[in-house]
Amino acid sequence: MRGLYVCLILIIWSMPNQAAGDVFYDAALRRIITDFNVRPLPTKPFEETEKYKLGRALFFDPILSGNRDVACATCHIVQYGSSDGLAASIGTGARGIGPERKQPVGRLRQPRNSLDLWNRDNDRARSMFWDGRVEVLDPARRVFRSPMGTLLPKGFDNVMAVQAIFPLARADEMLGVEGDTSPSHLPSRHANRINEIAGRTSALEGPERIEGVAALVVARLIGTGGKATEPWQSTYQDLFKAAYPEEPANDISIVHVGNALSHFEEIAFASRNTPWDRYVDGDTNAISIEAKQGAFVFFGKGRCAVCHEGPLFSDFDFHAIGVPDASSPEKWDQGRFLATGAARDKFKFRTPPLRNVTLTAPYFHNGRTATLEDAITQHVNPLRHADRYQDSGAFAMNLDQIEAISPILSVGLHLSADDVAHLIAFLTSLEDDKALAEEGIIPVSVPSGLPVGGFE
């Protein structure tokens, strides 16, 4: 019996340490955090300033749209992680929220997936939109490049503020077209009103039209010459005065609208409670062993960190990764090429930042994939659609698309099902615990009296 005890003690003593995996990954990740210079994301504190309140009102108020039926918040929904859950956003003329929103017959279709708004005030976020058509060239001197060219007014705080004005002037997003009238179901003051913004600028094109639309949006918000002819205009005058006390009322312009929207977005959509940041800060229990393994794949064999780098997990550069469009070949989205006109930019799209990516399905510029697993698989095998056909019989991809695929992905990665599951666990650790919290973000009402966010 004594011998048996001795054996048992020996066996127990010699049993391997089951926590060895955790120790290895913690040690490896400490090294990675140092080597890649990973730091917790700096964010501004949540504070409801006057500028924030103005930006919040503008963000949720459909009065900014030509037909008074869509707001910024229509396609950037808090409950969908500031995206909208649709493959491609649906702008003016539609009804419904998020995935329930249906494209109305005969209306223009906005072709791209709604981008999330998280942490875009970070200095690393130097380009906006999938094709980067709005960029900051010199953050210190606030030099921007945009479709407005030299007509872009001075005074924007940052690239996000510049970005904010462009959806206002797109017919398929917020502007609508000449001859439109606002929906009859809106409050009586707003129902069946002529879309004067689209109508009065219809003779203009390009930057001139954007400039004209911007001026008319401001006029609709606060009136002209300091005179408020609509009830909401005096409210907005007060909000602008509180937000910009030094600014004469007559000098309020689209720049102030953009800056207020940008300020609201940077405060409302900031990742402040992220397990990964807590882990980076030294809390080794902040993320699971699976997430640690996923981080190891992300910064290692998965090569994700080559492009998804920095505090926002994006290089804000442009890459083609073989995501085909379902439309006929002549309508394929050529991505960055549309912004630069350079042939080398065809089919390239901006690297999406990954914070809160778990909340913003579907993925890619056209919402082609519904799950993160499928999105990762696309990176592992960017040629998976190359030998497929569309329903029409056309090839799903042409030679230009195939040749455009980033050399970084052309090597072919080897990720097991476990690796993919671990990567998803890691991406989940980038999710802000309070990303979907509505308190202080969604207002009860907006100055125009229209449905908040355009939602009935």
Next chain:
Amino acid sequence: MGRFSPALQVLLCVVALALVVQLYLDHIRPQLWLNLHETDYHEAARRCHEATRERTVWAQIEQDLTPRRRDLFYRTSGVALMDCYERASLGLTLRSKGVGQADLERIDLMARHSAGVLSDLFVRAPAP
């Protein structure tokens, strides 16, 4: 036992215990460790083979990368190669617990096979 003198009984017990301990140290403990860690060792070895192979293949596209991306690529390669250190470390631990070199090499060969390294050498060989 009554047939043996007390001294002989003690001697027999000591010999029996020594044999049991020897059996445990030479066979049972290594087998226990191998059973518990074979999958881990196989996985680390497979990842190490993949990392080594991919680093070689990546070197072929190096000229297509910007300096920033080349730098990041090398850093990711360094991380991927940590699996080789894990394999080495785990291998040493197993050896210290009596696991035979032949067992480790058998697992390593299987890992190399499951990493596709042998076939890849033909498929991915650069053009002459």
